Amino acid sequence: MDFLQILSNAGASLLAPATLAYALAALGLAVQFGFTGLLNMGVAGFMAIGAYGYAISILQFDFPWWLAALTGLAASAVFALILGIPALRLRGDYLAIVTIAAAEVVRLLFLTSAFDDVTGSADGLSGYHESFRGANPIPPGTYGFGPWTYNQTDWWVRIMGLIVLALGVVAVWRLMSSPWGRVIKGIREDEDAVRSLGKNVFSYKLQALVIGGLLMAAGGIVYAMERNVNSGVYVTSTTFFIYTALLLGGAATVFGPLVGSLIFWVLQTLLSNLLPALSQLLPFMTQIQASTLRFILTGVALMLLVIFRPQGIFGNKKELTFVK
Amino acid sequence: MSSDSAPATGATPVKTTGLHVGEAAPGVAKVDPIIVADHVRRTFGGLTAVDVDHLEIPRGAITALIGPNGAGKTTLFNLLTGFDKPDEGTWTFDGHALSGVPAYRVARMGQVRTFQLTKALGLLTVLDNMKLGATEQRGERFWSSLIAPLWRRQDAEIEERAMELLAKFKLDAKAQDFAASLSGGQRKLLEMARALMSSPQLVMLDEPMAGVNPALTESLLHHILDLKKEGMTVLFVEHDMHMVRHIADWVVVMAEGRVVAEGDPHEVMKNPAVVDAYLGAHQDVDLGVVTGRVSAAEAGVSTSGTVDEATIEAEADAELAAEEKRKGKR
Numbered sequence: 001m002d003f004l005q006i007l008s009n010a011g012a013s014l015l016a017p018a019t020l021a022y023a024l025a026a027l028g029l030a031v032q033f034g035f036t037g038l039l040n041m042g043v044a045g046f047m048a049i050g051a052y053g054y055a056i057s058i059l060q061f062d063f064p065w066w067l068a069a070l071t072g073l074a075a076s077a078v079f080a081l082i083l084g085i086p087a088l089r090l091r092g093d094y095l096a097i098v099t100i101a102a103a104e105v106v107r108l109l110f111l112t113s114a115f116d117d118v119t120g121s122a123d124g125l126s127g128y129h130e131s132f133r134g135a136n137p138i139p140p141g142t143y144g145f146g147p148w149t150y151n152q153t154d155w156w157v158r159i160m161g162l163i164v165l166a167l168g169v170v171a172v173w174r175l176m177s178s179p180w181g182r183v184i185k186g187i188r189e190d191e192d193a194v195r196s197l198g199k200n201v202f203s204y205k206l207q208a209l210v211i212g213g214l215l216m217a218a219g220g221i222v223y224a225m226e227r228n229v230n231s232g233v234y235v236t237s238t239t240f241f242i243y244t245a246l247l248l249g250g251a252a253t254v255f256g257p258l259v260g261s262l263i264f265w266v267l268q269t270l271l272s273n274l275l276p277a278l279s280q281l282l283p284f285m286t287q288i289q290a291s292t293l294r295f296i297l298t299g300v301a302l303m304l305l306v307i308f309r310p311q312g313i314f315g316n317k318k319e320l321t322f323v324k
Numbered sequence: 325m326s327s328d329s330a331p332a333t334g335a336t337p338v339k340t341t342g343l344h345v346g347e348a349a350p351g352v353a354k355v356d357p358i359i360v361a362d363h364v365r366r367t368f369g370g371l372t373a374v375d376v377d378h379l380e381i382p383r384g385a386i387t388a389l390i391g392p393n394g395a396g397k398t399t400l401f402n403l404l405t406g407f408d409k410p411d412e413g414t415w416t417f418d419g420h421a422l423s424g425v426p427a428y429r430v431a432r433m434g435q436v437r438t439f440q441l442t443k444a445l446g447l448l449t450v451l452d453n454m455k456l457g458a459t460e461q462r463g464e465r466f467w468s469s470l471i472a473p474l475w476r477r478q479d480a481e482i483e484e485r486a487m488e489l490l491a492k493f494k495l496d497a498k499a500q501d502f503a504a505s506l507s508g509g510q511r512k513l514l515e516m517a518r519a520l521m522s523s524p525q526l527v528m529l530d531e532p533m534a535g536v537n538p539a540l541t542e543s544l545l546h547h548i549l550d551l552k553k554e555g556m557t558v559l560f561v562e563h564d565m566h567m568v569r570h571i572a573d574w575v576v577v578m579a580e581g582r583v584v585a586e587g588d589p590h591e592v593m594k595n596p597a598v599v600d601a602y603l604g605a606h607q608d609v610d611l612g613v614v615t616g617r618v619s620a621a622e623a624g625v626s627t628s629g630t631v632d633e634a635t636i637e638a639e640a641d642a643e644l645a646a647e648e649k650r651k652g653k654r
């Protein structure tokens with residue numbers, strides 16, 4: 001058992017595109033769920049639309065990478081509108097049902113062989129990286145130290161992800177500390193009260209759904225920039241992992257989603273390395289069982305978290321006093 | 325039951341008179357109505373909750389809406405403010421037709437309401453609750469919210485106004501606390517103060533005094549009277565006849581969805597239809613409250629035991645049915 005290697009892997013996950021993608025998606029979910037109270041269970045669908053929008057517009061229309069990224073974002077905004085206009089008029093729990101169903105529909109549309117030449121069906125999409133990598137200003141070579149040693153391409157993806165994440169955090173922080181954010185939080189508490197004060201609640205909820213959707217799609221795009229696009233990534237359990245990351249950090253906070261995603265991925269990497277190693281020592285567990293155990297532990301952690309610390313790491317302890 | 329029905333504390337408020345045209349009867353025309361409703365009907369399945377042929381609310385006065393539990397007062401409030409849609413009917417506010425206008429637009433036009441079941445925004449501070457009440461905030465628009473210099477000055481002004489109002493309602497010490505930490509009565513006060521942040525023309529209060537202690541009720545009454553002085557129109561639902569008599573310029577009585585009587589508070593309470601439908605055999609309990617010998621809580625008009633209320637309602641219902649029969653025969 002090589003502990004140093006395990007720690008190094010865990011450390012590397014701090015800067016992994018997957019972590020940045022989760023942080024972006026969790027930030028979007030914070031806007032929707034944490035601040036506005038919209039129970040969006042279709043996070044993976046929004047991410048998929050961002051990722052596929054990016055890849056397809058490069059492969060099919062030869063878009064430059066930035067225009068492709070904008071296309072992915074625009075597609076997610078349209079998706080949010082299509083979902084939101086009928087569903088946001090319904091009460092909270094119905095939105096959860098509609099979004100989870102919509103995300104599954106999206107995933108199955110990308111998976112079906114009917115559109116194989118566009119979506120690549122089960123194989124997914126790859127070979128669209130040229131434009132993005134061509135725009136890389138970093139000269140070829142290997143940079144960094146310790147677990148954070150990458151070549152120019154890997155750095156380019158990570159830097160781009162960090163820039164997008166920073167922009168997202170600043171924008172959400174600005175929004176939430178403005179009167180706009182006050183209306184949004186009011187809607188979470190009681191939408192009829194906010195309505196009685198002359199605010200167009202529906203419009204605000206739609207805005208929150210779109211903004212959250214854009215951040216999720218940005219997460220999907222960052223993820224797609226590193227490797228390939230495959231519908232197997234955008235399954236419902238991804239949505240639950242992002243909820244775990246969000247609740248870990250604190251749902252109604254700006255930095256919570258970020259820190260939550262970091263912790264989530266470091267722990268995931270740690271466990272996925274540690275458990276198989278342990279299974280060599282423990283006779284009652286096979287390798288395969290050990291890697292399944294990781295997901296069981298994640299589920300248990302999510303339950304414990306919601307029961308014992310629903311406000312998350314960054315959430316205000318005082319708020320919890322009033323959560324019934 | 326003459327002038328001594330005014331409580332010992334506080335000066336007798338100046339009543340606005342000469343509000344109506346012709347004899348006071350259900351649906352009587354007003355000299356200057358702010359709300360005019362016609363044939364407003366709302367049914368829930370087989371139950372007709374509201375069935376108002378014609379109703380005018382006088383401008384610049386305090387109108388009380390009274391009636392037994394389940395009379396349809398709250399439902400009428402919901403209809404008039406766009407929170408519920410009627411089966412049929414039209415109504416205007418300040419000359420503008422309001423049928424089909426969504427609730428938030430109604431509020432923006434200057435007609436705000438509070439709720440019978442208080443809706444304080446728990447995880448917002450008391451101050452934020454107040455600031456949310458202000459209308460036409462630049463910082464509430466998406467793009468300008470991102471640029472703080474665009475809205476900071478206006479926000480500071482709003483905060484100043486909010487603090488003034490909070491001081492008036494004796495909530496200023498709580499400004500930074502979560503609204504969830506307020507007591508039930510304090511929430512009623514906060515909700516009323518919040519509604520006033522928009523400087524409305526018409527304030528509709530659904531049982532503003534329920535659960536508020538007598539001393540605070542006194543000050544609430546003063547606030548409501550102040551609203552009138554500032555030129556606002558007030559329409560409120562209240563079960564406590566003491567308050568109604570004390571501050572209302574006009575009383576509308578509902579029973580089983582209909583307006584059964586209208587008039588100035590002293591006249592209307594002598595109306596046999598009102599005694600039958602609402603005050604009932606327990607009217608003497610109310611008189612105890614009126615003369616101040618018994619507290620409102622003991623009398624149990626709006627706060628106490630469900631058993632008592634149920635019996636009152638049952639008796640009122642029976643008497644009303646008898647009344648209908650009598651009318652039918654005639």
Ligand SMILES: Nc1ncnc2c1ncn2[C@@H]1O[C@H](COP(=O)(O)OP(=O)(O)OP(=O)(O)O)[C@@H](O)[C@H]1O
Pocket residue numbers: 368371372373391392393394395396397398399400440
């Ligand atoms: N959403 C609803 N669905 C079905 N019935 C309803 C609904 N809302 C009200 N009702 C019925 O309509 C009638 C009028 O109710 P409403 O709440 O308007 O009474 P109220 O006059 O405000 O009574 P209270 O003095 O007890 O507040 C009642 O019989 C009630 O059961």
Ligand SMILES: [Mg+2]
Pocket residue numbers: 397398399440530
């Ligand atoms: Mg009511």
